[in-house]
Amino acid sequence: MTFRTLDDAMKSGGDLAGKTALVRVDFNVPMEGGKVTDDTRLRVALPTIQKLRDAGAKVALLAHFDRPKGKVVPSMSLQPVVDDLEALIGAPVRFADDCVGDEAKAAIADLDAGGVILLENVRFHAGEEANDPAFARQLAQLGDLYVNDAFSAAHRAHASTEGLARLLPAYAGESMRRELEALDAALGNPTKPVIGIVGGAKVSTKLDLLKNLVGQLDKLAIGGGMANTFLYAQGFDIGGSLAEKDMEATAREIMQEAADRGCELLLPIDLIVATEVKPGIDHRTVEAGDTLSADDKILDAGPASVARLNAAIDGCKTLIWNGPLGVFEVPPFDAATVAVARHVAARAKAGSLVAVGGGGDTVSALNHAGVSDDMTFVSTAGGAFLEWMEGKPLPGVLALRG
Incomplete structure (x- = not known):
């Protein structure tokens, strides 16, 4: 536009x-x-x-x-x-x-x-x-x-x-011009292949976003609490982790739609687990599908998931990011978010990746990783950024059409 x-x-x-x-x-x-x-x-x-x-x-x-x-x-x-x-x-x-x-x-x-x-x-x-x-x-x-x-x-x-x-x-x-140009480069008319990262707590709050992105992207990585819902929908043990178990069928529908639309869905293949969300608490790495206790909580993606995601990013020209991969506010559960953010920023700074992030906790997560200045663009627009990613028309933008 x-x-x-x-x-x-x-x-x-x-x-x-x-x-x-x-x-x-x-x-x-x-x-x-x-x-x-x-x-x-x-x-x-x-x-x-x-x-x-x-x-x-x-x-x-x-x-x-x-x-x-x-x-x-x-x-x-x-x-x-x-x-x-x-x-x-x-x-x-x-x-x-x-x-x-x-x-x-x-x-x-x-x-x-x-x-x-x-x-x-x-x-x-x-x-x-x-x-x-x-x-x-x-x-x-x-x-x-x-x-x-x-x-x-x-x-x-x-x-x-x-x-x-x-x-x-x-x-x-x-x-406004800078924001619109960045968003157009990330999702409107991007250089392909395009990968998305969507994290956060709940699938239910990002249904429209996920459904739009699987039709737009070549690859989509899902992290944070919402990844637990997808793991649960696959029949994996998630212990006492945050998840929306009533969204199991919806998660399966999204996975099927991604497959039908040719969008590769990247879910965690290993997980960081602890019994409490506390700084420096004892934690361990498990594989997705391992048996967990009722007290175990999945709080971050593991190193194998990070390595696979970074390799997928290396094969793409454009990235759009919304939401952290784990409980980044509480170390050590910030490790996946920080590692991927720094990898993305290095590629963007080198000019080999258009990397745009925004919405929700994304700005805080990127600031926490110390990479905001090296991203192609970081939007602080919140709701407007999310609605744009969802494919919804923005009245204030439509009124400026040439």
């Missing part, structure tokens, strides 16, 4: 000097005591803000924070973000107490070319999450063009993510 970018805006619209760009960003940042504790999402927006400032546009930032459910909740104001944003931009950032209406209009009108203003939480208005056309029109009255730089909110058909894009010339911001 092609989509309109800021470069297209500058080609078609020519001079942006003095024009107002309404930029949807994701500033739903972690906060404690009224202070931003992680400014990653603010930093992600900087390339778009700077590109528009360099073009002489006024930059009016639209964002949500928390879940005020259509009411003004002072503790959910975006105002505490201003100081951090000013420090990152290196220029003043104005703040408006509302995102629509006369005050917002006046504040934007008072900006110089290249000026930046953060508008108050769009979710203070019920029309935002309802994608109310009247509220979208109020937003549209504030600007000349719309830029969506919040892929993480693109799976929501809200007024500031979808409705507004229908009313003004709409473009993808730099962060």
Whole structure:
């Protein structure tokens, strides 16, 4: 799918000097005591803000924070973000107490070319999450063009993510563009062969994902707690391991569909077992199918599984990763995740693999392995990343189609 970018805006619209760009960003940042504790999402927006400032546009930032459910909740104001944003931009950032209406209009009108203003939480208005056309029109009255730089909110058909894009010339911001290009390279139009890694606790939460991927990938490795459900479905003893035994038939259906679609399914062939999830606890390696006691818990994939997976990765050109292979938060059950992550990152850094990860605990797992910077792309978008992997249309992206 092609989509309109800021470069297209500058080609078609020519001079942006003095024009107002309404930029949807994701500033739903972690906060404690009224202070931003992680400014990653603010930093992600900087390339778009700077590109528009360099073009002489006024930059009016639209964002949500928390879940005020259509009411003004002072503790959910975006105002505490201003100081951090000013420090990152290196220029003043104005703040408006509302995102629509006369005050917002006046504040934007008072900006110089290249000026930046953060508008108050769009979710203070019920029309935002309802994608109310009247509220979208109020937003549209504030600007000349719309830029969506919040892929993480693109799976929501809200007024500031979808409705507004229908009313003004709409473009993808730099962060959105980078995300869409990476995802297209990983699953939309990848260089084959393509391998996927899907981990996590439950099959039930990733049914749509698994069903979509077995029709898209050449190989699919399954790890984490959900691998136990597949092992159980094969008749293997899993002891007292976390598993969804009521999903046994579903797991078999997925295995059959993978076989029918020509997707090689890679399940663990050896396992790390312990009686408790505690750091440094005694553990042992068993083969899949070995007899386990009722106290035994499968907590990670074993070294033979890691070696087989890394060999499979070596035979592929593209990899997409969602979810850890074991209980990575508790060493030594992080071993498989760390070993595979470092192998993937080394291949990506060498330019022999397009490696994209994201969703759920994946970012934390890759950070834990110390490899995030060496991956081709790591998405922090969470729900939007998962829905894209599931093959679902994202309203905020569809509205940017070229």
